[in-house]
Amino acid sequence: MDKQIENKIEPWWNKPLWGDKSMLEKIESIIHKPHDIVPQEVIDHHQRVFGELKLLTPIGKALDSxxxxxxxFLEFVKISSLFANEIGEYKGLRNYVALFRVAVEAKNSFLKIEQIELSYRSSKxxxxxNFVFNLLEKQLSSEEFVISLEEKLAQILSEIQTEEGKxxxxxxxxxxxxVARQDDLGLKLIFLFKKxxxxxxxxxxxxxxxxxxLLDRDLGDFNDxxxxxxxxxxxxxxxxxxxELPLDKTRDEDYARMLQYIAMKQxxxxxxxxFQRLLEMMTQWTHFYLIIRDIRSHYSESEFTLPPEFKQSIPGLDIYLKYKTFLVK
Structure with a gap:
């Protein structure tokens, strides 16, 4: 009799806890529960950030070339970085290559100055x-130099007789x-010539x-x-x-590095x-891309029912992958 009663008694975990579902059914319902839903505020934030990528990508495509x-060109990008950061054989050359560059780029202005000094020799x-040389020696800022120059010019023009001389x-x-407005180094270079x-x-x-x-030759051929x-x-x-290049930087190879850089720059x-504008724009793009990537990685498909927005292709990703190594870390 007791056994018959015992056989009719169900285990406690199979009895309804409340309602008409047993504990076992409830556990099974939790195990087989449908995926969680991504909160709407997260989806909205994702779309706002995604919108920024959509705005920036056409700019990136327009700048890409x-x-x-x-x-x-890629060699020039690399060399520019080596000069800027003074790495390896380029260490200690940055300031001197800047003077060298100005010497080449301001050539016409320098030659015009020389021609006038040789052709017009009145005492005034x-x-x-001489006044200009003394100004150069003071190593003023471009603005200060121009102000002093204009003041002296106004004074001395009234003392010159001929229109040609004026x-x-x-x-x-x-x-x-x-020269002063183009680059402060131009004034320094003229001073060094005269010094x-x-x-x-x-x-x-x-x-x-x-x-x-060199512009018509292979600028990647350093030996040339x-x-x-x-x-x-x-x-x-x-x-x-x-x-005023230091003696330890006067090897043929040092001059060749500077000459190569200047020719490549021109x-x-x-x-x-x-290219720099593209990298600046893609740096902004990367900021928004990383937010999108973090959101999507947090709400993985294995744990959540993903909205269609999370499955959209990332606009501009191809450009990012192309120039990833050049972007500011």
Whole structure:
């Protein structure tokens, strides 16, 4: 009798806890529970960030260019970074290559200054030339230099008799102002030429001609550039003295590195500017992309029922993957 009763008694875990479901049924319902739903506020945040990516991506596509895959261009990007960060063989050359670059880029202004100084030699004009040299020696800022120059020019023009002489000084002053406004290093370089009594700026023409010659050659061929430096060794020694290059940086290879960089910069500077704008834009893009990536990784498909928004392709991901190694970490 007791056994019959016992057989009719169900185990406690199989009895309804409340309602009509047993504990076992409840456990099974938890185990087999449908996936959780991603909160709506998370989906809304995802879409706001996603919208930023959609706005930035067309800009990235417009800035992207096949030129950025050119091996010589990529070499220039690498060399620019080595100079900027003074890494390895490029250590200690950054400031000097900047002076070298100005020497090439400001060549025409320097030659115009030289021509006027040689052609117009009245006492008042020479007085003005000496005044300018003293200004250069003070190493003023560009703004301070221009103000002092204009004040002295106004004073001395009233003391010059001929219109030709006045015009020459006006052109002279304007040329100096152009150099000053383009780059403070231009004023420093003119001072160094005069300091070492190397007023013959024709050296700059030679350097500029070398750069022009290299533009039509493979600038990635470093040995070719070293050979060019060796063939013009005395001129580079003269330039090294002018820009006050340390003796341990006056090897042919050092000059070749600087010459290679300057030629590459002249050849690729427009593309490089566009490349820099692309990287700046993609750095912003990356900020939003990482947010999207973190949201999606937190709400994985194995644990959540994902909304369609989470399955959208990331706009601009192809550009990001292409330039990922160049982006600011």
């Amino acid at each position: 096949d030129k950025f895959s050119n091996l010589e 004009q020479q007085q003005f030339y 015009n020459a000084l006006n052109i002279y002053a304007e040329t100096f102002k152009t 070492y009594q190397l007023e013959d700026f024709s050296l700059l023409r030679v350097m500029s001609d070398m750069v022009q010659y 550039i070293v050979i060019l430096v060796k063939a013009n060794q005395k001129r580079f020694e003269q330039l090294g003295k002018i820009i 050849k690729h500077q427009v593309s490089y500017g566009q």
